[in-house]
Amino acid sequence: MDLHLRQLSKRYTGVAALDGVDLHVEAGELVALLGPSGSGKTTLLRVIAGLLHPDAGQVLFGRDDATRLSLRERNVGFVFQHYALFKHMTVAENIAFGLRSRPRSRRPDKATIKRRVEELLGLIQLPGFGDRYPEQLSGGQKQRVALARALAIDPTVLLLDEPFGALDAKVRVELRRWLRQLHERTGQTTLFVTHDQEEALELADRIVVLREGRIEQVGTPDEIYSDPASAYVFDFIGRANVLEGEVRGGRFHLPGHARTFSADGVPEGAARLYARAHDVAPGEGDEGIAARVVAAHRLADRITLELHVEGQARPVELDFAATPGLTTPAPGSELRLVPLRYRVYSSAG
Numbered sequence: 001m002d003l004h005l006r007q008l009s010k011r012y013t014g015v016a017a018l019d020g021v022d023l024h025v026e027a028g029e030l031v032a033l034l035g036p037s038g039s040g041k042t043t044l045l046r047v048i049a050g051l052l053h054p055d056a057g058q059v060l061f062g063r064d065d066a067t068r069l070s071l072r073e074r075n076v077g078f079v080f081q082h083y084a085l086f087k088h089m090t091v092a093e094n095i096a097f098g099l100r101s102r103p104r105s106r107r108p109d110k111a112t113i114k115r116r117v118e119e120l121l122g123l124i125q126l127p128g129f130g131d132r133y134p135e136q137l138s139g140g141q142k143q144r145v146a147l148a149r150a151l152a153i154d155p156t157v158l159l160l161d162e163p164f165g166a167l168d169a170k171v172r173v174e175l176r177r178w179l180r181q182l183h184e185r186t187g188q189t190t191l192f193v194t195h196d197q198e199e200a201l202e203l204a205d206r207i208v209v210l211r212e213g214r215i216e217q218v219g220t221p222d223e224i225y226s227d228p229a230s231a232y233v234f235d236f237i238g239r240a241n242v243l244e245g246e247v248r249g250g251r252f253h254l255p256g257h258a259r260t261f262s263a264d265g266v267p268e269g270a271a272r273l274y275a276r277a278h279d280v281a282p283g284e285g286d287e288g289i290a291a292r293v294v295a296a297h298r299l300a301d302r303i304t305l306e307l308h309v310e311g312q313a314r315p316v317e318l319d320f321a322a323t324p325g326l327t328t329p330a331p332g333s334e335l336r337l338v339p340l341r342y343r344v345y346s347s348a349g
């Protein structure tokens with residue numbers, strides 16, 4: 001089922017946790033809500049779930065206005081960061097919980113519930129684990145059970161709030177790949193909260209970047225990474241080199257340097273040039289921007305340089321392939337930087 005959010009707002013004293021959020025999630029999409037702490041991700045998820053009521057705006061499941069419905073009436077599946085499994089119930093009982101607690105008229109019979117539990121244990125790759133208790137599972141296994149429990153009710157949408165946030169890095173990476181595969185099998189409309197840009201880029205069909213309760217950009221991982229709509233998104237997705245300067249006559253000027261850069265459509269005045277470390281290349285002769293090597297690191301087949309550019313407070317990073325025969329530049333040596341791909345944003349915005 002698809003999901004429409006219209007002009008959702010939610011204020012706490014002094015804070016707009018959500019400020020006019022409009023979003024359409026297609027049926028079967030996996031959407032990541034990405035943003036730093038306090039940007040409104042959890043609030044948005046809770047409003048969709050019906051755990052929290054918005055001050056204004058609408059939540060629609062398909063064509064049905066669900067804004068006034070409770071969590072149960074919305075039939076959503078929810079998984080939190082911290083395993084919310086019932087400790088005194090077995091894995092099978094946990095998974096069956098949502099179905100067993102339905103009103104009698106809508107409750108499947110025992111045999112159907114048992115079949116559904118077996119099917120879900122297979123889906124989460126834990127067949128034979130039904131009789132265990134949560135304390136007999138690893139963190140990653142617990143979160144898979146939590147996901148099976150959320151899926152058991154055939155939810156209209158699946159809402160995941162940093163479901164792997166409490167797990168160690170390796171398990172996290174494994175589980176997000178697993179979740180992507182699971183999603184491809186179930187086709188379940190899913191919203192996934194994360195503050196980890198790598199997780200969002202790898203997992204999601206589309207990413208929603210939030211900033212102070214507003215949507216800053218919505219797009220596919222490629223669009224968000226290659227064409228960030230603002231300096232905020234550029235900075236948040238991957239590491240960015242930032243050069244301070246100004247836009248004059250439609251060009252970006254670096255103080256103390258002759259080379260200028262195109263800055264079409266950027267207002268005149270203070271501006272910043274953003275480029276990723278791998279989108280800056282070492283240049284030859286008079287090309288590019290003069291820089292001095294501060295530190296050099298060689299990591300397997302990559303060389304990373306930390307550089308000082310005259311007039312810039314922040315160091316600039318350059319990352320390139322260590323081709324055979326290439327020597328790592330020594331600290332103190334001079335080289336020229338050529339930003340191959342970059343974006344200029346006004347400092348005012």
Ligand SMILES: Nc1ncnc2c1ncn2[C@@H]1O[C@H](COP(=O)(O)OP(=O)(O)OP(=O)(O)O)[C@@H](O)[C@H]1O
Nearest residue numbers: 012013015017036037038039040041042043044195
């Ligand atoms: N119950 C509450 N009372 C008052 N303010 C709240 C409450 N819940 C959230 N807020 C505020 O609303 C804003 C958005 O919070 P929210 O938890 O949605 O952000 P988040 O992006 O999920 O952050 P995190 O990644 O840290 O969980 C924050 O400024 C937060 O302090």
